[in-house]
Amino acid sequence: CNHFFALLQDLSSHKMKALVALKRVIDYTVKVRVRPDKLGVVKDNVKHSCNPFDEIAVEQAVRFKEAKKVTEIVAVSVGGPKTVEILRGSALALGVDKAILIKLPKDDSEVEPLAVAKILKGIVEKVKPDFVLTGKQAIDDDSCAVPQMLASMLGWSQGTFLSSVAIEGKAATISRETDVGIQKLEIKLPAVFSCDLRLNEPRYAKLPEIMKAKKKPLEEIDVAKTGVDVTPRLQIVQVSDPPTRAAGKKVKTADELVDKLKNEAKVL
Amino acid sequence: MLSTLRNVSGIAGPRAMRSMTYKAPVRDVKFIFDEVVNVWKTFPDTVAQDTVEIIIKEMAKFAENTLNPIYQVGDEGCKWSPTKIDTPPKWNEAYKAYCEAGWPSLPAPEEYGGQGFPLTVDAVKKEFCAAANWTWYMYPMLSHGAVECLLAHGIKELKDRFLPKMTSGEWTGTMCLTEPQAGSDLGVVKSTAKPSGDGKTYKISGTKIFISCGDHQWTSNIIHLVLARLPDAPSGTKGISLFLVPKYKVKDDGSLETKPNCACVGIEHKMGIKGSATCVMSFEDSEGYLVGKPNNGMREMFAFMNAARLTVGIQGLGHAELSYQQALGYARERLSGRAPTGAVAKDKMADPIIVHPDVRRMLLKMKSFTEAARCFIYHTSLIEDKCRWAKDEKELHKAEGELGLLTPIIKAFLSETSFEICNDGIQIYGGHGFIKEWGLEQIVRDCRISMLYEGTTGIQSFDLLGRKIMMNKGKDLVLFANQILTFCQMNMGNVQVLPHILQTMKLATEWVEIAGGLMMAAQKDPNVLQSAAVDFMYYSGYTVFAYMWIRMEVAATKALAAKPADPEFYQAKLQTADFFFSRMVPRTKAYATSCRAPTKVLTQMKDSSFDLGY
Numbered sequence: 001c002n003h004f005f006a007l008l009q010d011l012s013s014h015k016m017k018a019l020v021a022l023k024r025v026i027d028y029t030v031k032v033r034v035r036p037d038k039l040g041v042v043k044d045n046v047k048h049s050c051n052p053f054d055e056i057a058v059e060q061a062v063r064f065k066e067a068k069k070v071t072e073i074v075a076v077s078v079g080g081p082k083t084v085e086i087l088r089g090s091a092l093a094l095g096v097d098k099a100i101l102i103k104l105p106k107d108d109s110e111v112e113p114l115a116v117a118k119i120l121k122g123i124v125e126k127v128k129p130d131f132v133l134t135g136k137q138a139i140d141d142d143s144c145a146v147p148q149m150l151a152s153m154l155g156w157s158q159g160t161f162l163s164s165v166a167i168e169g170k171a172a173t174i175s176r177e178t179d180v181g182i183q184k185l186e187i188k189l190p191a192v193f194s195c196d197l198r199l200n201e202p203r204y205a206k207l208p209e210i211m212k213a214k215k216k217p218l219e220e221i222d223v224a225k226t227g228v229d230v231t232p233r234l235q236i237v238q239v240s241d242p243p244t245r246a247a248g249k250k251v252k253t254a255d256e257l258v259d260k261l262k263n264e265a266k267v268l
Numbered sequence: 269m270l271s272t273l274r275n276v277s278g279i280a281g282p283r284a285m286r287s288m289t290y291k292a293p294v295r296d297v298k299f300i301f302d303e304v305v306n307v308w309k310t311f312p313d314t315v316a317q318d319t320v321e322i323i324i325k326e327m328a329k330f331a332e333n334t335l336n337p338i339y340q341v342g343d344e345g346c347k348w349s350p351t352k353i354d355t356p357p358k359w360n361e362a363y364k365a366y367c368e369a370g371w372p373s374l375p376a377p378e379e380y381g382g383q384g385f386p387l388t389v390d391a392v393k394k395e396f397c398a399a400a401n402w403t404w405y406m407y408p409m410l411s412h413g414a415v416e417c418l419l420a421h422g423i424k425e426l427k428d429r430f431l432p433k434m435t436s437g438e439w440t441g442t443m444c445l446t447e448p449q450a451g452s453d454l455g456v457v458k459s460t461a462k463p464s465g466d467g468k469t470y471k472i473s474g475t476k477i478f479i480s481c482g483d484h485q486w487t488s489n490i491i492h493l494v495l496a497r498l499p500d501a502p503s504g505t506k507g508i509s510l511f512l513v514p515k516y517k518v519k520d521d522g523s524l525e526t527k528p529n530c531a532c533v534g535i536e537h538k539m540g541i542k543g544s545a546t547c548v549m550s551f552e553d554s555e556g557y558l559v560g561k562p563n564n565g566m567r568e569m570f571a572f573m574n575a576a577r578l579t580v581g582i583q584g585l586g587h588a589e590l591s592y593q594q595a596l597g598y599a600r601e602r603l604s605g606r607a608p609t610g611a612v613a614k615d616k617m618a619d620p621i622i623v624h625p626d627v628r629r630m631l632l633k634m635k636s637f638t639e640a641a642r643c644f645i646y647h648t649s650l651i652e653d654k655c656r657w658a659k660d661e662k663e664l665h666k667a668e669g670e671l672g673l674l675t676p677i678i679k680a681f682l683s684e685t686s687f688e689i690c691n692d693g694i695q696i697y698g699g700h701g702f703i704k705e706w707g708l709e710q711i712v713r714d715c716r717i718s719m720l721y722e723g724t725t726g727i728q729s730f731d732l733l734g735r736k737i738m739m740n741k742g743k744d745l746v747l748f749a750n751q752i753l754t755f756c757q758m759n760m761g762n763v764q765v766l767p768h769i770l771q772t773m774k775l776a777t778e779w780v781e782i783a784g785g786l787m788m789a790a791q792k793d794p795n796v797l798q799s800a801a802v803d804f805m806y807y808s809g810y811t812v813f814a815y816m817w818i819r820m821e822v823a824a825t826k827a828l829a830a831k832p833a834d835p836e837f838y839q840a841k842l843q844t845a846d847f848f849f850s851r852m853v854p855r856t857k858a859y860a861t862s863c864r865a866p867t868k869v870l871t872q873m874k875d876s877s878f879d880l881g882y
Contacts, residue, residue, distance in 0.1 A: 029291065044833035047295075049325075089322040204334075205326045207370025207383055214319055247615055 016070045016167075018061045019129035020096065021120055022054035024079045024086040024107075025140040038238050043108045048082065050090035053135025056195040059202040060165065061133050062095040069167050070130075076100040076123050078116050080107030084218065092213035093205040099218045100127075102226060111223075115230040117149035122226050124154060129190070131172070136161050136194040147194035157191040163198045286705040288594050290336040292328030292396045295837065296639065300646050301388075303823040310650055311386050312657065320389055323374075327393045330369065331400035334362050336590075339401040342543030343710050348535045353483045356543045359404055363437070363486045372408055372437030376415060380431040387656070388649040394579060395645065398586025402714060403543040407440060407481045409579055414441025414493055417572040418512075421560040426512060430491055440487050443572050444476040444494040444513075444549055451478075452727055454566065455504040459496035459551065461511055461558075471553040472496050472511050478721070482547025483515070483532035489524055490515040492549065493572065494556065495565050502563070510565035513556035530554040540713030574675055576722045578648060581678035584686030585641040587715040591693030592634040594708060598697055599627055621696070629851070630692040636817075636848040637689050639841070641682050643816040648674045669744040670751075673736050674812070680728035680802075681809030683718035690715045729801035732808065738787050738797065745783055752776040752815045764842070765821045768849045772818050775811040775856060782807065782860055795867040803863035810856045817845045 026032060027047040035042050050058075064070040075091035077083050079101065087099040102119050104111060124132065137144035151158035157172075159165065163182065164175040167189070176183045177196045223230055251257045262268045298321075301307045308317060338358045347354040366372065375390035376382025390412075397405040415434050418427055433439040450456045459474025472494055483490065492513045501507030516524040536546040560568045599622040603613070607623035621627045651671045658664035694701030694708045701708045719725045737745050756773045759765065782804065790796040824838040832838065 085318065085321070088318065089325060093322055093326075204330055204365065204369050205322070206368060207323070207374060210319060210322050210326065211383060213322070214316060244615075 015072075016064075016130040017072045017074065017128065018064060018070045019124060019127050019132045020054070020057050020061045020073060020075045020091065021132060021134040021146070022058065022075060022077050022086065022091060023051045023135075023138045023140075024048050024077065024083045025051045025138055028052065028139055034239055034241055038240060039236055040108070040239055048086070050086045051135050051138045051140075053137060053139070053195055053197070055090060055135075055202040056197070056199050057133040057135050057193075058091055058094050058096060059200045060193075060195060062203070063200065064167065065095060072097050074098045074100065074127050074129065076102065076120065076127075078102040078104065078111055078119055078223070080104045080109055082107045084220075087218060088213050089205070089210075092216045092218070093210040094203065095209060096216075098216060101218065101220045102223050103220050104223050104230075110232050111230050112232050112234065113143045113145035113149060114233070115228055117146050117153060118228045119223070119226050119230075120146070120150050121153045122228065124150075131167075131190055132156075132192045134192070134194055136196050147192050151192035154190070154192070157187040157189070158194075159185070159187055159191055160194040161196045162193055163196055165193060165199070286703075286707070287340055288336065288590065288707040289597075290332050290400045290590055290593060292331055292399070293589065293642070294324060294328050296642060297324060297392055297395075297646075299823070299837075300643050300820075303827060304643055304819050305646050305650055307386070307388055307646070307650055310653060310657075311388075315386060315389070320385075323385075323389065324392050326369070327371070327396050330366070330371075331396035334365060335397060335400035335404055338362060338404065340707050340710060342401065342403045343540075343704075343713075345537075345542035346535055346545040348532070348545070352485055353532060353535065353545045353547075355484050355486070355545065359407075359543065360484075360486050362404060363407060366408060367437035372411065373435045375412075376431075376435040377419070380419075380427070381435045386649075386653045388646055388653050391578075391582065391645060391649040394582045395585060395589075395642070398579075398582050399589045400586075402583050402586050403541045406541065406544045407484065407486065408437065409576075410443065410481050411437065411439075411441040413443060413572040413575045413579075414491060416575045417443075417493060417510075417568060418559065420571040421510070421564075421568040422512075423558075423560060426557055426559060429518065430512065430514075433489070434491060438487060439489040439491055440481065440484075441491045441493065442479055442482050443569070443576075444479050444482075444492050445569065446478045447475060448477055452724060454495065454508065457495050457497065457508055459494065461496040461498050461509060461556070462553075463498075464555065469555050469557060470498075470511060472513055472551045472556045473553055474551050476549040476551070477547075478536070479532075479547040479549045480541075480544050480721075482549050483545055488516070489518070492530065493559065493569070494551065495569060498562055505566045507563055508565040509562050510559040510568045511556040512559050513551060513554050517555055539716055540710070541717055573722060574671075577675050577679040577728070578645075578652070580718050580722050581641070581648075581682040582645055583718050584682035584715070585638060585645060587711050587718075588634060588641065588686045588689040589638045591690045591708060591711045592631075592638055594706070595634065595693040595696040596622075596631060598700075599631060602697075604698075627696060630696055632844060632847040633852065634689050634692055636844050636852060637685055637813075639820070639844060640813040640816045640848070641686075643820055644674075644678065644682070644812060647816065648678055666747070669740075670748055673732070673744040673748055676723075676728040676732040676736060677805065677808050677812055679722060680719075680725045680732070680805050681812075683715075684725055684806070685809065687712065687715050687719060725802060725805070726798075729805035730798060733783070733786065733801045733804050734797045737783050738790060742780070742783055742787060746780055749776045749780045752811075755815070755819065759818070759822050762822055762825060764825050765818055765845075768814070768818050768821060768845060771849055771853060772811075772814040775814050775853070778856075778860060779808065779811050782863065785864065793867055795871055799865075799867045799870050800863040803859045807856050807859040807863065810853060810859070813848070814853060817848050821845045 025048060027049045030047050033042045061073045065073055073096045075087055075096045077087055083101055087101060091099055100123060134147055147160055148158060159172060159174040161177045162174055163177045166173045170189045171186055172189060172191060173186050251260060342356045344356060371393060373382040374385050374393060375387050378384045411434055418431055434441055445454055447457055459472065461470040461472045464471055474496060494511045494513050495508050496511055497507050498509050513530060515528055515530060517529050518524060531550045532547040533550045534548045538546060600620050602621050603616055603618035604621050606619050612619045612623050651667050654667040655664060655671060658667055690712045694712060697706060697708055700706050753773060753776050756769045759769055786796055786800050820841050824841040827838045828835055
């Protein structure tokens with residue numbers, strides 16, 4: 001009897017929950033500069049914003065909610081104290097219902113994709129979403145690794161580099177942008193989706209939503225409490241500017257050109 | 269980033285690459301809000317700083333990504349036909365997006381559907397919109413003025429009936445004052461208003477010209493605020509009343525009539541702001557409502573005009589800021605000649621022109637102007653807010669006095685100097701500045717109107733000297749000059765800023781002296797005020813700017829002492845102030861002299877001698 005009711009509930013229930021993962025990154029318009037100690041880039045007092053591909057993920061989640069495919073959207077981010085501004089301004093103010101900050105000690109604390117994936121796995125187990133939406137990669141490190149790692153850790157389907165996604169029942173029909181063209185797939189839920197540029201055009205925050213954002217729940221969880229070891233496995237040896245482009249050289253004969261290509265540029 | 273990536277794929281050829289870009293100066297606004305003017309002390313506790321910062325960021329995005337890309341296309345103008353007016357492409361959509369985001373209601377009271385934010389926060393919205401696309405912004409801007417007017421003076425039934433849709437942006441508003449024979453002198457307005465006999469409505473008849481954004485297809489209704497005379501009204505400005513005339517009459521159930529209540533019979537071909545439909549409006553027994561009290565029209569309209577005057581100051585800043593951003597970008601990339609002290613970019617065929625002192629002179633002039641103007645505008649917006657939230661009559665009176673004094677200076681000084689700055693923008697581009705695609709010349713043409721409408725420079729200057737100072741016996745001027753002197757005295761210990769502080773003290777003192785002398789001379793010679801007004805206005809503007817600069821410098825030195833992560837930002841403030849005091853403030857000597865020149869040099873020549881007897 002219980003089994004029957006549970007089945008009924010399953011069939012009639014369209015109450016899906018989405019988890020959106022976003023990252024606070026240096027704004028794309030900023031001219032990034034190498035730090036004097038050459039161990040990173042200058043981040044202090046530099047304009048930061050929500051990773052543009054994660055904005056697309058938020059937009060997709062909000063569209064699902066408007067189409068009544070999803071009844072609740074939770075946003076999560078791993079970052080320092082200032083990440084709260086991103087969760088409020090780029091998630092809660094856009095129509096996300098709740099936000100969670102996994103708080104790192106400082107705004108420029110380094111954390112690697114593997115650690116982020118592990119942390120997000122913990123959040124997935126806590127929030128129990130039907131799917132996870134995130135941007136295909138962050139524009140600061142371009143790792144493009146978290147969505148794939150997370151799906152694998154969870155044993156979930158993955159739909160990456162999405163240019164379209166439609167959800168019907170317990171499956172999703174997706175289009176993926178690949179180097180050789182658009183791939184169409186049908187995958188089972190639960191899934192991890194990573195969003196590409198052409199999936200949608202994010203909306204502007206509306207004033208009434210911005211006002212509501214203040215009252216929406218924003219939970220801060222210290223990263224130490226997640227039980228995940230976030231110590232970087234990689235040591236940054238040096239960060240430097242790309243070498244300035246040297247002036248071109250004019251050669252007098254084709255032979256001279258071949259000689260230079262062979263012996264100087266070493267491309268022949 | 270996303271819209272940039274999308275737009276790149278749509279660009280067709282090198283000509284399109286010349287279009288302008290805009291970056292909203294969010295950092296500078298934060299500096300002024302937090303460290304110079306300190307808005308958080310004045311704003312009520314209900315205004316949360318983090319919410320305001322989110323709003324400012326969203327507004328910046330909207331201005332940069334939606335408004336600025338459609339600025340240059342506005343220069344192609346509007347098209348009139350007897351049934352409708354076509355506005356530039358995508359402008360209607362931008363207005364819809366603006367309303368959907370809730371921006372029109374930002375400062376309006378919650379009672380009428382507004383968000384109740386301070387006018388100072390709304391001023392940031394205005395600044396970003398004005399810089400990104402002033403002409404587009406005129407459409408929502410005029411509505412805002414109409415809302416302010418109704419809020420201040422409208423009878424309750426009118427407010428309840430019309431404000432909610434005007435606050436949300438669902439309906440826009442205009443102001444209809446000017447007639448072919450009546451511009452600066454509204455006393456000779458001829459439009460009439462006859463009671464309809466139902467005790468509620470009137471029939472308004474007349475022709476109004478130069479009605480900005482008078483007609484469009486953006487909204488289901490347009491609310492015109494019209495100046496007209498009641499039967500038996502006294503002559504001159506004392507006989508003018510203010511009426512609300514909707515484009516479509518609103519039936520009792522809230523629905524609209526289909527036949528228009530008034531008509532736009534033509535639009536003007538203009539030097540600039542071509543995207544604004546400047547209409548000739550024809551009212552023929554058009555049904556309207558008295559806004560407030562009979563024969564009180566001029567006073568009621570001033571709520572609109574005062575808000576508009578401050579906004580025109582913001583227009584000046586906006587045009588100058590847009591021009592500066594383009595000129596700076598150009599100066600950093602355009603290669604020409606070598607620096608006087610030796611080649612800088614040795615690997616390139618020439619140095620970027622930013623190395624040349626002559627170019628730096630123009631850039632610094634533009635920079636010293638835009639940053640002082642920004643500070644001036646938010647300082648004054650805050651006074652506007654103080655008027656709104658004054659705790660008692662005394663506080664209100666004080667705030668109103670300062671606002672009254674600063675309004676004509678903001679309007680006249682920022683518009684006049686902005687035109688000079690925008691021309692510097694063209695100059696930095698050299699020959700290319702004259703070419704349409706680069707956009708710089710459009711900014712100059714769009715800026716030119718700011719010295720003319722909402723009261724010409726002459727009218728504003730006369731309002732400053734003749735009304736705000738003379739009629740007041742200089743009380744408000746002395747109070748404000750004292751505000752400057754008090755600030756100077758409090759910061760005498762700031763060794764770094766002291767030379768500029770001393771210069772500013774001299775200016776503030778001389779300012780009062782000049783005004784006093786002119787007031788005395790005016791008692792004997794009626795020509796003195798008009799003769800001196802414009803030069804006096806310039807003197808006033810530079811003095812206020814000096815005050816703004818030392819306030820920014822004091823804030824900068826304070827920040828630098830705390831070893832900030834971005835010292836360059838603050839150091840640049842001190843360096844820009846150095847330029848301002850050594851190269852712009854000297855202009856005050858010229859204005860101080862010329863405004864006190866004998867009126868004889870203006871009046872002695874016969875009208876017939878003005879030409880050379882051809």
